[in-house]
Amino acid sequence: MRIAVTGSVATDHLMSFPGHFSDQLLPDQLAHVSLSFLVDSLDVRPGGVAANIAYGLARLGHRPLLVGSVGADFEAHGAELAHLGVDMTALHVSSARHTARFMCTTDEAGNQLASFYTGAMAEASSIDLAEAVGGHGGVDLVHIGADDPDAMSLHTRACRALGIPFAADPSQQLARLDGPAIRHLVHEARLLFTNEYERALLLDKTGWHERDVLTRVGTWITTRGAKGSVVERCGEPAVEVPAVAVADAVDPTGVGDAYRAGFLSATAHGHDPVTAAQRGSALASFALRHLGTQTYDPTETQLHEALAATYGPEAAAGPPAPHAAADQTTAAQTTATRSATTRAPR
Template sequence: MPVVVTGSIATDHLMTFPGLFTEQFVEGQMENVSLSFLVDDLVQHRGGAGANMAYGLGLLGLRPVLVGAVGSDFADYEAWLSRHGVDTGSVHRSELKHTARFVCTTDEANNQIASFYSGAMAEASQIELAPVVDRVGSADLVVVGPNDPTAMVRHTQECRGRGYPFAADPSQQLAWADGEMIRELVHGAEVLFSNEYEAALLLQKTGWSAEEVLDRVGCWVTTRAADGVLVRRAGEQPIEVIAVPETKPVEPTGGGDALRAGFIAGRAWGLSLERATQLGSAVATAAVEVIGTQEYDLPRQSFLARFAEAFGAEAADEVAQHLPG
């Protein structure tokens, strides 16, 4: 049975300006700013939390069903996802708006000028999950990832109402959501994902203690960057998993989405919480060693060798029974 992944689908357009933004500002004219920067580099990357997670699940041999909203400019991106094992048959196509887009220019001092166009993502709230589940037969898990806020609430409520097991991954949306919305997104989740900052923000805004959160979810997976991952369940000892050492860290963006993909795949394979978290840690490290959230690969032999080095031969043998390739 497939995993349904709901969340944002976007493209990143990253440019480099060979100078300093601050040198272009004219004192006394800040109320009339009109600037144009000649950039010397443009890189485009596929992104969006939902698509990133689906990509990772596809690499691991699952056939994830991606649910989100895009524009008429999605054709090339869709072909890429399809080639990597992602079912895009339930992606909503907007007739009016383009796919969400992040545009960022960085200068020599790493100052940035950026814009985010939500575009078609605003239509994600129109998507109903029942036809998606009916099309694919059933769903082991529905991941409610970062997306249009109204869509996130609707998907969560539908999961609870129809009895679909779901994972809550509010991530960056925690920054602006109020306590009531966060409680709505979290309550009843099989899995809750967060990083350390998001975990603290969740507790602050909901007014819950960590124990009260654990009473409302199956397990809580908290990423801690170089300190690895903490997994907690009510009434049980926490599980701590190390971060797989990086050989050439390049870009942390997308590491969290990759970890989620590995963890979800491991659980779908029937692995223990600890083993699934180890798998997530290994996939995350592969993701942060390249630029672009969907540019990493998982060559079977080298991935398993690295996994064995971090977690032991027995753990690697267990993962090898499920890893494609």
């Protein structure tokens, strides 16, 4: 199964606050919040939901097609992803804007305060998904992640017109989208990803009940952090999938993206949604142990050990070893990725 991943591509500025945000919030002053946090560290790394998911898929041996909008400053990041096996040839390159920026501060409890600068992502709606996937051998599944809202809508419409199954993952953009826009993105999705907060927000803004969502999507996956995830399908009981425990957690940023990469990889290999959720949790556990969203690199043995320890030995059987596709990456693809950062916008 060939997977296209659409969404944001960004540079992450990750900071750590040695305390708890909640200690600084006064209940009677929430209408006038003005806070500044002195952080202990700053780490600048590649990020963006689409790039993070594509990275995870590449680490698991896939060659995903990355579809997004970047700036000319993306060259080094793009070359790294291409080296791993990510197909970069469908990227739009802005001649006027920098690659998007994600600025996030994490406290000792894992709570986060974040801001996102759109940058080149504002031009993502200029991407013709039909041209992007048609010119690269076609795809079997499109993951539609947080992106420029117009681009998300256009990609969803294109998938329906082309008859390509898609995964709806509006995540951070739910706060910006209204009910009709959300209903458009979700309807007929093969997969729907939300976390607990996004789930509640989706239901509130659409006016749908849970059963209304389940009649419109194939499978609804709700991630719940350390509590694991829930897999739901219409007419079937919900299945709770425990998280893979992590004793030495470092950074929660991008953990959800790693979960999605593991889930999509298992789906591509023909596994059922519950098994896919287990594999998503396993990959997420490795992301949680590393600072940055594209720094983890588990071996096949480590992944199998994590699966077996949490879900039993039978859960470890399945997809091939990671890095299988990375060895297939050619010098020509890397060269094409580097040259792409000098192209004018389409």
